[in-house]
Amino acid sequence: MLKNILIVGGGSAGWITANLLNHFIQRFELPCQITLVESPDIPTIGVGEATVPSIRRTMSLIGIAEGDLMASSEATFKCLIRFENWNDGQSYDHPFDRRHRTQTDPLAEAWTAQNGKDFDRTFSVLTNLADHNIAPKSPQTPQYLANFPYAYHLDAIKMALRLAEFGRSKGILHKRANITEANVSPEGLIESVETDQGETLSADLFVDCTGFRSVLMGGALGVGVKDYSKYLLCDRAVTMRVPYEVHKPERIVTYTRSIARDHGWQWDxxxxxxxxxxxxYSSQFLSDDEAEASLRKFEGPHTDGLSAGRLKFASIQRKQAWKGNCVAIGLSAGFLEPLESSGLYMIEFAAQMLGNTLIDYINAPAAAQRNFNRNMDDLYEEVMGFINLHYVTSTRRDTEFWRAATSQEAIWDGLQDKLEIWRNRSPIDYDFHGSQRLFALDSFEFVLHGMKWVNPPPRGNYALPDHSELLAQCRQKLPTHEQFLELLIRSASQAR
Structure with missing residues (x-):
């Protein structure tokens, strides 16, 4: 039987996992107690501020109200990523909405860089709404629902704190202690962990959410990693928070800016x-001090009194996400650079898959583990390949970094043949496999056509989609982003 699950580590990974598992335990009517133990001394890594639309389903499953989530984590809407200068002087969007199938298939399949048109503005309503800073929903729309797909920008640390409160109110046991030892049986199973509070904590299933330290999976069980640094060169980040009282932009926009820089890229x-x-950025080509100076110079003199954080990472994946009675979720399972906001999604995916697998684990543990690991392998390759696509399709060759990032050696093996094919035609459904893909045909279309990669001779004379009537209705019926946020903050204040 599965009577006790111990999650080691808090933060976004720990508390999303704990709350989701709590949901599935109740759904399956399992007599199981979830306990989360986290260190009071190790700070949470505050990355993962951008999400993808799956976050709405995750939070709905957890059961927290959308207004509560947005107010407590300072969330704003995210409808797309706007890529700037990935080809020098050009920009394009990767939006969350999808073109109408099958009506637009002939036009999309015949698309070429030679037609001189913008693929995103032709097919995406969200791209056009973002230009006018229109919110994707009205305050009257039911929580987590809208006519357009959306995600959030949020403060991941504040989100984790709110999820911790919520989880405790739903019966999750919470302990604050440092793990001093993990006791492993001769068969390679974790029997218990010991804490600096003198406790020995045992469980039927352990979940490692200890971040880059990977105390259980990498430490106690010695599971190695796959290294993707050949394809993803960036391994450092310098970060900064700019309060609006120091400098406020003209608009609080509904998109993430991804700005290509000389030795990597910058999020905003x-x-x-x-x-x-x-x-x-890549530490092969830029020092930490140079990166911070470059960030400050790019942002402007108002950064002089602001502190900057520095983060070292590697694009890696544990060779097994589940070994024995231990599952790694979050940074302990691996990390891929944050270009497409996949960090929190990979936590959501793993935690939901684990929750759905609990019954399988009880009935067929070895098969459940193998299936889980195969799915995580597929996910990492999918995300890694899609991130790699952004670099290797760039025409930039202006710095040593960009020459290395666009070299033949940097192209992931799974993209080599496809890129050659896609030079002469748009991607099609049969180029992809898997029913649970985060990045499928539509995402590849927006990036490949945004980067002007697909360049066959023009053919056909197809009518372009007309969004004018829908856009006029949206501008009439939907609030601006700032108006929605003002109403949200006012409602949260009244609720307190």
Whole structure:
């Protein structure tokens, strides 16, 4: 039987996992207690401020109200990523909405860089709404629902704190202690962990959410990693928070800015009261001090009194996400650079898959583990390949970094043949496999056509979609982003 699950580590990974598992335990009517133990001394890594639309389903499953989530984590809407200068002087969007199938298939399949048109503005309503800073929903729309797909920009640390409160109210046991020892049986199973509070904690299933330290999976069980640094060169980030009282942009926009820089790229994210900035770069070509100086210079003199954080990472994956009676979720399972906001999604995916697998684990533990590991392998390759796509399709060759990032050696094996094919035609459904893909045909279309990669001779004379009537209705019926946030903050204040 599965009577006790011990999650080691808090933060976003720990508390999303704990709350989701609590949901599935109740759904399956399992007599199981979830306990989460986290260190009071190790700070949470405050990355993962941008999400993808799956976050809405995750939070709905957990059961927290959308207004509560947004107010407590300073969340704003995210409808797309706007990529700037990935080809020098050009920009394009990767939005969350999808073109109408099958009506637009002939036009999309015949698309070429030679037609001189913008693929995103042709097919995406959200791209056009973002230009006018229109919210994707009205305050009257039911929580987590809307006519357009959306996600959030949020403060991941504040989100984790709110989820901790919520989880405790739903019966999750919470302990604050440092793990001093993990006791492993001769068969390779974790029997218990010991804490600096003198406790020995045992469980039927352990979940490692200890971040890059990977105390259980990497430490106690010695599971090695796959290294993707050949394909993803960036391994550092310098970050900064810019409060609006220091400098406020003209608008709180509904998109993440991803700005290509000389030695990597920079994110720019708007929350309720501040912006979050980060320069992601390769330490092969830029020092930490140079990166921070470059971030400050790019942002402007108002950064002089602001502190900057520095983060070292590697794009890696544990060779097994589940070994014996231990599952790694979050940074303890691996990390891929944050270009497409996949960090929190990979936590959601793993935690929901684990929750759905609990009955399988009881009935067929070895098969459940193998299936889980196969699915995580597929996910990492999918996300890694999609991130790699952004670099290797760039025409930039202006720095040593960009020459290395676009070299033949940097192209992931799974993209080599496809890129050659896609030079002469748009991607099609049969180029992809898997029913649970985060990045499928539509995502590849927006990036490949945004990067002007697909370049066959023009053919056909197809009518372009006309969004004008829908856009006029949206501008009439939907609030601006700032108006929605003002109503949200007012409602949260009244609720307190």
């Amino acid at each position: 994210i708007n929350l309720h009261t501040r912006r979050g900035l980060g320069y992601v």
